[in-house]
Amino acid sequence: MPNSAFNVPPGFCSDCGSILPISKQGPIVCYACKRQWGPEVLGDMAITYTIHMNSTNTYQTAKDSNDSEDEAEGPVIDRRCPQCQNDKMSYATLQLRSADEGQTVFYTCTKCKYVSVYSAIIIVNT
Ligand SMILES: [Zn+2]
Numbered sequence: 272m273p274n275s276a277f278n279v280p281p282g283f284c285s286d287c288g289s290i291l292p293i294s295k296q297g298p299i300v301c302y303a304c305k306r307q308w309g310p311e312v313l314g315d316m317a318i319t320y321t322i323h324m325n326s327t328n329t330y331q332t333a334k335d336s337n338d339s340e341d342e343a344e345g346p347v348i349d350r351r352c353p354q355c356q357n358d359k360m361s362y363a364t365l366q367l368r369s370a371d372e373g374q375t376v377f378y379t380c381t382k383c384k385y386v387s388v389y390s391a392i393i394i395v396n397t
């Protein structure tokens with residue numbers, strides 16, 4: 272077992288349980304506690320956790336046409352859009368209300384409005 276404070280799925284910081292930014296190269300730095308991780312911390316999640324949202328979801332997403340370019344919400348981070356290769360995506364989190372420490376993170380491309388959704392249940396060691 273890894274020596275960590277949290278049991279977390281790939282892509283989450285084992286020190287504080289926060290979701291980690293996804294990066295294909297270089298160290299991955301936790302947003303919350305600034306700990307650096309190697310790329311292995313992500314496992315396969317960069318692929319398996321990515322869901323291209325469609326019209327069946329319950330969230331409001333950008334309309335497909337005649338939108339202005341400034342609908343991005345939240346902070347913009349250096350994250351490459353898998354669709355148009357733009358390297359800026361806005362970042363927003365949604366804390367679920369359930370007792371489980373669920374966390375959902377939305378990345379929205381600032382250019383083409385592609386949305387990646389990451390969600391996971393964080394299981395805290397007790
Ligand atoms: Zn952390």
Ligand SMILES: [Zn+2]
Pocket residue numbers: 352353354355356357380381382383384385
């Ligand atoms: Zn894009």
